[in-house]
Amino acid sequence: MKKNIILYSAILLGLFLLAGCADRPENVVKVNRLPKLFPNYSGVTIPAEIAPLNFTYSGDCQTMDVVVKGSKGGIIHTNGDYADFDVDEWHELALQNKGGKLIFTVTVEKDGKWKQYKDFSVIVSADALGDWGLTYRLIPPGYEVFGKMGLYQRDLSNFDQTPIIENTAAPGACFNCHVSNRTNPNQFTFHIRGGHGATLIQQYGKFQLLKAKNESLHGSMVYPYWHPNGKFIAYSTNQTHQSFYAVRSRRVEVFDQSSDILIYQPDTHQIILNPAIMTKDHYENYPVFSPDGKTLYFVSSQAWDIPAHYKDIKYNLCKVGFNPMTGKTIGKVDTIFNARAMDKSANHPRPSYDGKFLLFTMSDYGCFPIWHKEADQWLLDLRTRKARPLSEINSSNSDSYHNWSANSHWIVFTSRRGNGYYTNLYLAHVNADGTMGKPFLLPQRNPWKYYDETVNSFNTPDFTSRPVKMNVREVANSIISDNRISTRIH
């Protein structure tokens, strides 16, 4: 008996050791070109805290051997089907090389022959990430019907993704347009559409579900943004529709038949209406507050007959003074960037939390650039009022929704650059002068497998300083119960 146990243990150990053995490079032939990898991380700028940049060789190979050396010291190694770094070793190396570079040496084996490609490097920024992770929505990139979808959060230091809430908990519901207060999930809101429509506001562990619509408003409370003091939330209220293109190069057009901006006070359930941002002859949309809370930025377009004139809808970036004590706007609306004059449409304004820049999306027309191939990221310097396309991060496909990290050193944005259809998340470093480092695709444990097999698009990403905590069962039951708090017009 005892002999058998020893024998089996030895066999098991032997198998284990054999399994751990992978081919090591020998008789290596050097090639003077970069390897074709997915994702292509060559030249990107990363925060030291980011999860390992695992990647796959895009060609045909049996084994891949990768050595990563730090410009300030340290070395790690991985060998296998794809580059799969140990998370702890990776962080140790990345932190050791903060402000330096990581140099990758990739050697691949095919039919017993080893080929070593030209080294490539990754810049490790001296700027910290400053946030725990990301929140985003995962949803199939469909049209009207949606299957499984939900809001998720991802620890950026590793590959752990957990759901915040999925529609399996509240069948028929669709969650979207979530936002926390300056990446702090203690104050969190999102919109629920479908048969159980509502607006959820969660503050310090307690949530309220508002009626999706107030009868005296045109539409639901849709695109939110927290005031820095946490006492107000600016919402757009939209009557949104979608139509579908016949030409092959386009799929969906989403447009508003009316939109205004309102200020909601969660403590009193009061809606504060301001005539300056609720005009009849303009569509006001995508409200956001300046970091000091004294300015409300938004986009505004002249109202045209929809859908006949959907291509004439072009939004400008505007601002208006805001009184953080009363929730009232102050003075007249000022256009800070005239996109219409360029025959373009500016959307998704997002001010950096240090107050220096305003990131926005530019497309040919409309308010929903996610379906516009020409959509690009633009940056407005709020000090000089000069705007420029962020050509260093833009692609030939749709680059649209975005958000800032709490320290304003990083942005996350969605892009369809991968295959033209599925939106993925990219992170980019923001330099002090507003220029940006080469963006990188959100790392995954086995990125090729993950991105190739996923049937979901990433939507509305935001940074989060720590995990969002939500009592899913209680929230889901409340959503299904249809018990809603009515809002009152102030």
Next chain:
Amino acid sequence: MQWVVMAAFAFIPFIADFLSAVKLQRVLLVQGIQVAILLILGYLLICYSYNPLIYTIIDYDCLVRNHQWQKILDKAQGQNANTPLAVSCVNYALAMTGQLDDHLFEYYQNGAEGLFPSFARDMTSPVPTSDIFYSLGMINDAERYAFEAQEAIPNYRKSGRLMQRIIQCEIINGNYKVAAKYLRMLKKSLFYHSWADRQMQFLGNERAVNADPEYGRLRDLRIKHTDYLFSDREMDQMLGLLMIDNKKYNNKMAYEYLIAYELLQKDMRHFMEYYPLGKYFRFDHIPYCIQQVLIGLWVQEHGTLQGMPYSVDQQNLGETTTFMQTYVNNPNNPSLRQPPLCYNAWHYILMVGNKKQGKQNMREIY
């Protein structure tokens, strides 16, 4: 049904106990009774569970999928096809056999819904509609309906069949990276991997796609020049744009659907506007439904057949004039509701009360 199951659970132990106490010579008799009870209960169960409507839908869907056009028409003649999906399948089969505008009114019609059923958020009904759009060359709409049907699958799984259609649309539209992603998924399936293997040759290969009989034809038919938003309640405009966007003017099916749409909508003004476009499509005769309408309109306007410029055949001429005379004399005459008069276009136009489709309100998202 749950009551039957609950009752079975309650009674089976007693029956088993009773059977164990039965003497051996009676076992055969008891077993016979058992079998009889089982057969009766089984029959009742099947009768109770069988939903003829669902199986009719499945049947039509299967026939459409396998391009069994004649079987669809035979089935419709034997058993009236009167659900929106069945009507659309019958009309589709008529169009695929080039007889939509000949024999449209020989089958039950429920208005323009019978050509393009309203979109429903389920996994079944959008599928044949997707096929109709696909055959017409409305590739984006075919893909959309397939995608929507896939998303409506209750257990969130994906359908190999719908994935096939989505891939075909992506290939036709030249979106090869997306097509490749889906093909790699299908290659892992049991029943679709060989099809997926064959489709890989088209990825990035424009020449192969254009040379393929199906893909090449649909590339030719699809919208290429005119940029517009789809409206499912203005299908005549959609079909018209589709027809004229194709500079070869060879989308005969779109023409047949356009004329059928106007007739089913009873829109004589647009019918008169569009029917002359038929000259571009090389018909060997004026389709019978068009003949009937033209004869009727001429008679109404002129009171006589003399001078009528249309090339019509004697049977249509005779039946249409008979219908008109009978209807004028007595609109309640039972013969109007019997073949052949009930197959005349004017029977539908004058006697069938389908509501005309209005413009659909756009669906609100928020």
